[in-house]
Amino acid sequence: xxxxxxxxxxxxxxxxxxxxxxxxxxxxxxxxxxxxGVLVDSARIVSAERHASSSAYExxxxxxxxxxxxxxxxxxxxxxxxxxxxxxxxDAANGLLSGSGATVTNVTVTADEVVVTVSRRxxxxxxxxxxxxxxxxxxxxxxxxxTQEGQ
Amino acid sequence: xxxxxxxxxxxxxxxxxxxFFGRQGAAAEGVTHAAHVAAVAAAHERDxxxxxxxxxxxxxxxxxAAGTACSGGPRVxxxxxxxxxxxxxxxxxxxxxxxxxxxxxxxxARSATGTSRAVIDRYRxxxx
Numbered sequence: 700x701x702x703x704x705x706x707x708x709x710x711x712x713x714x715x716x717x718x719x720x721x722x723x724x725x726x727x728x729x730x731x732x733x734x735x736g737v738l739v740d741s742a743r744i745v746s747a748e749r750h751a752s753s754s755a756y757e758x759x760x761x762x763x764x765x766x767x768x769x770x771x772x773x774x775x776x777x778x779x780x781x782x783x784x785x786x787x788x789x790d791a792a793n794g795l796l797s798g799s800g801a802t803v804t805n806v807t808v809t810a811d812e813v814v815v816t817v818s819r820r821x822x823x824x825x826x827x828x829x830x831x832x833x834x835x836x837x838x839x840x841x842x843x844x845x846t847q848e849g850q
Numbered sequence: 851x852x853x854x855x856x857x858x859x860x861x862x863x864x865x866x867x868x869x870f871f872g873r874q875g876a877a878a879e880g881v882t883h884a885a886h887v888a889a890v891a892a893a894h895e896r897d898x899x900x901x902x903x904x905x906x907x908x909x910x911x912x913x914x915a916a917g918t919a920c921s922g923g924p925r926v927x928x929x930x931x932x933x934x935x936x937x938x939x940x941x942x943x944x945x946x947x948x949x950x951x952x953x954x955x956x957x958x959a960r961s962a963t964g965t966s967r968a969v970i971d972r973y974r975x976x977x978x
Contacts, residue, residue, distance in 0.1 A: 706855065720853055724860075731864050735871050742875020746882050746964075753886035753966055761969040794931070794938045795967045 736825025747801075747821045748833045754795045755817040755837030758803065762788025762813035763839035777841050781808045788815050804834070814838045866955045873947055874960055877918050881943040881964030884912040888926060889941040889968035897977045898933040909943050920945035930970075937970045 765783035785806050792803045792815065801819035808814075815837050822830040891908035895901035909926045925944040930937045946961040 720856065723853075723857065727860065727864075731867065734864075734868060738868065738871040738875055742871075742878055745875070746879045749879055749882045749886070750964075750966070753882075757889075757966075757968050761972075764969075764972040766973075791938070791969050795969075 732825070733827050736823070736827035740821075740823040740825055740828050743824070744821050744831065744833060747819050748835060750799060751801050751817045751819045751833050752835035752837060754792065754799070754801060755803075755815045755835050756839070757795050757837070758788045758792035758806075758817070759813045759815040759837040759839035761791030762806065762808070762815065763841050766841060778810050779808055779813065779841055784808045784813050788813055792817070812838060812840045863955050866952055866957075870949065870952050870955065870957045873949075874962065876916075877920075877945055877947045877962040878964070880913055880916045880918040881924070881945050881962045882966065883916070883964070884909040884924070885941045885943045885964040885966035886968075887912045888928070888943065889939050889966045892928060892939045892941060893968040893970050896974075898930070901930075901933075901939065902928045905939075905941050909941065913943070913945065918945060919948035921948045921950070922946060933970075935970050935972045935974050938967050939970060940965065940967045 762784040763779060765780045765787045766777045785808055788806050788808075789803060796802070796817065799819070801817050803815060804818045805816040806813070816834060817837070818832050818834045820830065820832045888905040888909035892901040892905035895904050905928045906926045909924055913920065913924050927942045927944075928939065930939045942963065942965045944961050944963050946959060949957040949959065
Protein backbone atom coordinates (compact mmCIF):
# COMPACT_ATOMS: atom_id res chain seq x y z
CA UNK A 700 0.00 0.00 0.00
CA UNK A 701 2.77 2.45 0.93
CA UNK A 702 4.47 1.79 -2.39
CA UNK A 703 1.24 2.52 -4.23
CA UNK A 704 0.69 5.69 -2.21
CA UNK A 705 4.23 6.81 -2.88
CA UNK A 706 3.70 6.19 -6.58
CA UNK A 707 0.46 8.19 -6.51
CA UNK A 708 2.18 11.12 -4.75
CA UNK A 709 4.98 11.13 -7.27
CA UNK A 710 2.47 11.08 -10.11
CA UNK A 711 0.43 13.89 -8.56
CA UNK A 712 3.46 16.12 -8.02
CA UNK A 713 4.74 15.45 -11.49
CA UNK A 714 2.46 16.95 -14.13
CA UNK A 715 4.77 16.46 -17.11
CA UNK A 716 2.92 14.65 -19.86
CA UNK A 717 -0.31 14.40 -17.87
CA UNK A 718 -2.40 15.29 -20.90
CA UNK A 719 -0.84 12.42 -22.75
CA UNK A 720 -1.68 10.01 -19.94
CA UNK A 721 -5.29 11.18 -19.79
CA UNK A 722 -5.77 10.75 -23.52
CA UNK A 723 -3.97 7.44 -23.43
CA UNK A 724 -6.12 6.03 -20.63
CA UNK A 725 -9.36 7.01 -22.37
CA UNK A 726 -8.25 5.51 -25.68
CA UNK A 727 -6.90 2.45 -23.93
CA UNK A 728 -10.11 1.86 -21.98
CA UNK A 729 -12.23 2.12 -25.12
CA UNK A 730 -10.00 -0.26 -27.05
CA UNK A 731 -9.92 -2.73 -24.14
CA UNK A 732 -13.70 -2.72 -23.83
CA UNK A 733 -13.98 -3.20 -27.57
CA UNK A 734 -11.57 -6.13 -27.48
CA UNK A 735 -13.42 -7.78 -24.59
CA GLY A 736 -16.69 -7.22 -26.44
CA VAL A 737 -15.39 -8.98 -29.56
CA LEU A 738 -14.10 -11.91 -27.48
CA VAL A 739 -17.27 -12.37 -25.42
CA ASP A 740 -19.78 -11.94 -28.23
CA SER A 741 -17.92 -14.06 -30.76
CA ALA A 742 -17.70 -16.83 -28.15
CA ARG A 743 -21.46 -16.58 -27.62
CA ILE A 744 -22.09 -16.83 -31.35
CA VAL A 745 -19.86 -19.89 -31.71
CA SER A 746 -21.57 -21.49 -28.72
CA ALA A 747 -25.01 -20.79 -30.22
CA GLU A 748 -23.87 -22.33 -33.52
CA ARG A 749 -22.66 -25.42 -31.73
CA HIS A 750 -25.93 -25.76 -29.83
CA ALA A 751 -28.08 -25.18 -32.93
CA SER A 752 -26.16 -27.72 -34.99
CA SER A 753 -26.26 -30.43 -32.33
CA SER A 754 -30.01 -29.83 -31.79
CA ALA A 755 -30.69 -29.96 -35.54
CA TYR A 756 -28.74 -33.20 -35.82
CA GLU A 757 -30.57 -34.76 -32.87
CA UNK A 758 -33.98 -33.69 -34.21
CA UNK A 759 -33.14 -35.16 -37.61
CA UNK A 760 -32.04 -38.40 -35.97
CA UNK A 761 -35.30 -38.59 -34.02
CA UNK A 762 -37.28 -37.91 -37.20
CA UNK A 763 -35.45 -40.55 -39.23
CA UNK A 764 -36.63 -43.21 -36.80
CA UNK A 765 -40.18 -42.93 -38.10
CA UNK A 766 -39.86 -45.83 -40.54
CA UNK A 767 -42.69 -47.32 -42.59
CA UNK A 768 -43.23 -50.35 -40.40
CA UNK A 769 -45.46 -52.21 -42.90
CA UNK A 770 -42.98 -51.85 -45.75
CA UNK A 771 -40.05 -52.91 -43.61
CA UNK A 772 -41.92 -55.95 -42.30
CA UNK A 773 -42.80 -57.08 -45.81
CA UNK A 774 -39.15 -57.03 -46.76
CA UNK A 775 -39.43 -53.94 -48.90
CA UNK A 776 -36.60 -52.22 -47.11
CA UNK A 777 -36.94 -49.37 -44.67
CA UNK A 778 -38.33 -46.10 -45.93
CA UNK A 779 -39.25 -43.04 -43.95
CA UNK A 780 -42.86 -42.34 -43.12
CA UNK A 781 -42.90 -38.70 -44.26
CA UNK A 782 -45.60 -37.27 -42.02
CA UNK A 783 -44.52 -39.38 -39.06
CA UNK A 784 -40.92 -38.29 -39.50
CA UNK A 785 -41.90 -34.64 -39.70
CA UNK A 786 -43.99 -34.95 -36.54
CA UNK A 787 -41.25 -36.88 -34.73
CA UNK A 788 -38.58 -34.37 -35.73
CA UNK A 789 -40.70 -31.40 -34.66
CA ASP A 790 -41.67 -33.15 -31.43
CA ALA A 791 -38.04 -33.94 -30.64
CA ALA A 792 -36.96 -30.43 -31.61
CA ASN A 793 -39.54 -28.99 -29.21
CA GLY A 794 -37.98 -30.90 -26.35
CA LEU A 795 -34.42 -30.27 -27.51
CA LEU A 796 -34.76 -26.55 -28.06
CA SER A 797 -37.03 -25.57 -25.18
CA GLY A 798 -35.66 -22.62 -23.31
CA SER A 799 -32.79 -21.94 -25.72
CA GLY A 800 -34.49 -19.34 -27.93
CA ALA A 801 -33.86 -21.39 -31.06
CA THR A 802 -36.55 -22.37 -33.53
CA VAL A 803 -36.93 -24.99 -36.24
CA THR A 804 -37.21 -23.19 -39.57
CA ASN A 805 -37.42 -26.13 -41.94
CA VAL A 806 -37.93 -29.89 -41.96
CA THR A 807 -37.37 -31.74 -45.24
CA VAL A 808 -38.19 -35.43 -45.50
CA THR A 809 -37.14 -37.58 -48.46
CA ALA A 810 -37.39 -41.36 -48.89
CA ASP A 811 -34.34 -42.08 -46.76
CA GLU A 812 -33.26 -38.78 -45.26
CA VAL A 813 -34.52 -36.17 -42.80
CA VAL A 814 -33.01 -32.69 -42.89
CA VAL A 815 -33.75 -30.25 -40.07
CA THR A 816 -32.76 -26.59 -40.08
CA VAL A 817 -32.54 -24.72 -36.79
CA SER A 818 -31.98 -21.00 -36.45
CA ARG A 819 -31.25 -18.88 -33.45
CA ARG A 820 -30.90 -15.13 -33.06
CA UNK A 821 -27.86 -13.91 -31.12
CA UNK A 822 -27.90 -10.31 -29.94
CA UNK A 823 -24.54 -8.94 -28.83
CA UNK A 824 -23.94 -7.76 -25.27
CA UNK A 825 -21.35 -5.21 -26.41
CA UNK A 826 -21.99 -2.76 -29.25
CA UNK A 827 -18.94 -3.89 -31.20
CA UNK A 828 -20.03 -6.68 -33.49
CA UNK A 829 -23.48 -6.89 -35.00
CA UNK A 830 -26.09 -9.39 -33.94
CA UNK A 831 -26.80 -12.23 -36.29
CA UNK A 832 -29.01 -15.23 -36.80
CA UNK A 833 -27.13 -18.50 -36.79
CA UNK A 834 -28.61 -21.15 -39.07
CA UNK A 835 -27.50 -24.76 -38.75
CA UNK A 836 -28.61 -27.87 -40.59
CA UNK A 837 -28.64 -31.44 -39.34
CA UNK A 838 -29.32 -34.47 -41.52
CA UNK A 839 -29.92 -38.09 -40.67
CA UNK A 840 -30.19 -40.97 -43.12
CA UNK A 841 -31.92 -44.27 -42.54
CA UNK A 842 -29.65 -47.30 -42.64
CA UNK A 843 -30.47 -50.97 -42.37
CA UNK A 844 -28.29 -54.01 -42.01
CA UNK A 845 -26.39 -53.02 -38.87
CA THR A 846 -26.88 -56.20 -36.87
CA GLN A 847 -24.14 -55.93 -34.30
CA GLU A 848 -22.19 -53.29 -32.45
CA GLY A 849 -18.46 -52.79 -32.52
CA GLN A 850 -15.94 -53.22 -35.31
CA UNK B 851 9.11 7.55 -16.78
CA UNK B 852 6.03 7.95 -14.62
CA UNK B 853 3.93 7.28 -17.68
CA UNK B 854 5.73 4.01 -18.35
CA UNK B 855 5.13 2.91 -14.76
CA UNK B 856 1.41 3.11 -15.34
CA UNK B 857 1.26 1.97 -18.94
CA UNK B 858 3.34 -1.20 -18.73
CA UNK B 859 1.35 -2.86 -15.89
CA UNK B 860 -1.85 -1.67 -17.55
CA UNK B 861 -0.95 -3.39 -20.80
CA UNK B 862 0.01 -6.57 -18.95
CA UNK B 863 -3.28 -6.45 -17.07
CA UNK B 864 -5.20 -6.08 -20.32
CA UNK B 865 -3.37 -9.03 -21.85
CA UNK B 866 -4.38 -11.14 -18.84
CA UNK B 867 -7.94 -9.80 -19.15
CA UNK B 868 -8.06 -10.96 -22.77
CA UNK B 869 -6.68 -14.35 -21.74
CA PHE B 870 -9.42 -14.57 -19.09
CA PHE B 871 -12.28 -13.72 -21.45
CA GLY B 872 -10.84 -15.85 -24.24
CA ARG B 873 -10.59 -18.83 -21.95
CA GLN B 874 -14.11 -18.17 -20.70
CA GLY B 875 -15.42 -18.17 -24.26
CA ALA B 876 -13.53 -21.32 -25.19
CA ALA B 877 -14.91 -23.03 -22.08
CA ALA B 878 -18.49 -21.97 -22.89
CA GLU B 879 -18.15 -23.54 -26.32
CA GLY B 880 -16.34 -26.57 -24.89
CA VAL B 881 -19.01 -27.45 -22.33
CA THR B 882 -21.78 -27.17 -24.96
CA HIS B 883 -19.84 -29.55 -27.19
CA ALA B 884 -19.03 -31.90 -24.29
CA ALA B 885 -22.71 -31.96 -23.27
CA HIS B 886 -23.71 -32.91 -26.80
CA VAL B 887 -21.13 -35.69 -27.02
CA ALA B 888 -22.20 -36.95 -23.58
CA ALA B 889 -25.91 -36.91 -24.46
CA VAL B 890 -25.31 -38.89 -27.66
CA ALA B 891 -23.07 -41.34 -25.79
CA ALA B 892 -25.77 -41.82 -23.14
CA ALA B 893 -28.47 -42.34 -25.77
CA HIS B 894 -26.46 -45.20 -27.28
CA GLU B 895 -26.35 -47.25 -24.09
CA ARG B 896 -28.89 -49.88 -23.17
CA ASP B 897 -29.68 -49.11 -19.52
CA UNK B 898 -29.76 -45.99 -17.33
CA UNK B 899 -26.75 -46.95 -15.23
CA UNK B 900 -24.34 -47.41 -18.10
CA UNK B 901 -25.88 -44.41 -19.88
CA UNK B 902 -24.94 -42.14 -16.98
CA UNK B 903 -21.48 -43.66 -16.78
CA UNK B 904 -20.97 -43.24 -20.53
CA UNK B 905 -22.13 -39.61 -20.38
CA UNK B 906 -19.76 -38.80 -17.53
CA UNK B 907 -16.80 -40.42 -19.29
CA UNK B 908 -17.61 -38.76 -22.62
CA UNK B 909 -17.96 -35.29 -21.12
CA UNK B 910 -14.76 -35.54 -19.10
CA UNK B 911 -12.64 -36.87 -21.95
CA UNK B 912 -14.10 -34.40 -24.48
CA UNK B 913 -13.24 -31.45 -22.23
CA UNK B 914 -9.73 -32.65 -21.52
CA ALA B 915 -9.14 -33.42 -25.21
CA ALA B 916 -10.16 -29.84 -26.01
CA GLY B 917 -7.70 -28.59 -23.42
CA THR B 918 -10.31 -26.97 -21.17
CA ALA B 919 -9.10 -27.13 -17.59
CA CYS B 920 -11.86 -27.13 -14.98
CA SER B 921 -10.82 -26.64 -11.37
CA GLY B 922 -12.20 -29.60 -9.44
CA GLY B 923 -13.11 -31.32 -12.70
CA PRO B 924 -16.27 -30.83 -14.74
CA ARG B 925 -19.61 -31.51 -13.05
CA VAL B 926 -21.94 -33.60 -15.19
CA UNK B 927 -25.62 -34.10 -14.43
CA UNK B 928 -27.75 -36.47 -16.47
CA UNK B 929 -31.52 -36.80 -16.46
CA UNK B 930 -34.18 -38.17 -18.76
CA UNK B 931 -37.89 -37.54 -19.05
CA UNK B 932 -38.21 -41.30 -19.43
CA UNK B 933 -35.52 -43.96 -19.51
CA UNK B 934 -37.15 -45.76 -22.42
CA UNK B 935 -36.94 -45.72 -26.21
CA UNK B 936 -38.14 -42.32 -27.42
CA UNK B 937 -37.18 -40.61 -24.16
CA UNK B 938 -35.14 -37.41 -24.12
CA UNK B 939 -31.87 -37.43 -22.20
CA UNK B 940 -30.65 -34.08 -20.89
CA UNK B 941 -26.99 -33.64 -20.02
CA UNK B 942 -25.69 -30.51 -18.30
CA UNK B 943 -21.96 -29.91 -17.97
CA UNK B 944 -20.69 -27.23 -15.60
CA UNK B 945 -17.03 -26.24 -15.63
CA UNK B 946 -15.46 -23.78 -13.19
CA UNK B 947 -12.78 -22.37 -15.43
CA UNK B 948 -9.28 -22.70 -14.04
CA UNK B 949 -7.84 -19.25 -13.21
CA UNK B 950 -4.93 -20.15 -10.97
CA UNK B 951 -2.50 -18.33 -13.30
CA UNK B 952 -4.61 -15.15 -13.50
CA UNK B 953 -4.35 -14.07 -9.85
CA UNK B 954 -2.61 -10.86 -10.93
CA UNK B 955 -5.86 -9.31 -12.17
CA UNK B 956 -8.03 -10.88 -9.46
CA UNK B 957 -10.05 -12.83 -12.01
CA UNK B 958 -13.38 -13.89 -10.49
CA ALA B 959 -14.41 -17.54 -10.39
CA ARG B 960 -16.80 -17.99 -13.28
CA SER B 961 -18.34 -21.22 -14.40
CA ALA B 962 -19.48 -22.16 -17.88
CA THR B 963 -22.64 -24.22 -18.30
CA GLY B 964 -23.62 -26.23 -21.36
CA THR B 965 -26.79 -28.25 -21.84
CA SER B 966 -27.60 -30.67 -24.61
CA ARG B 967 -30.29 -33.22 -25.23
CA ALA B 968 -30.49 -36.43 -27.21
CA VAL B 969 -33.29 -38.83 -28.02
CA ILE B 970 -33.00 -42.53 -27.14
CA ASP B 971 -33.40 -44.57 -30.33
CA ARG B 972 -36.96 -45.74 -30.77
CA TYR B 973 -36.16 -49.18 -32.17
CA ARG B 974 -33.59 -50.32 -29.73
CA UNK B 975 -33.25 -52.80 -26.90
CA UNK B 976 -33.37 -50.81 -23.69
CA UNK B 977 -33.77 -52.00 -20.10
CA UNK B 978 -35.22 -49.17 -18.01
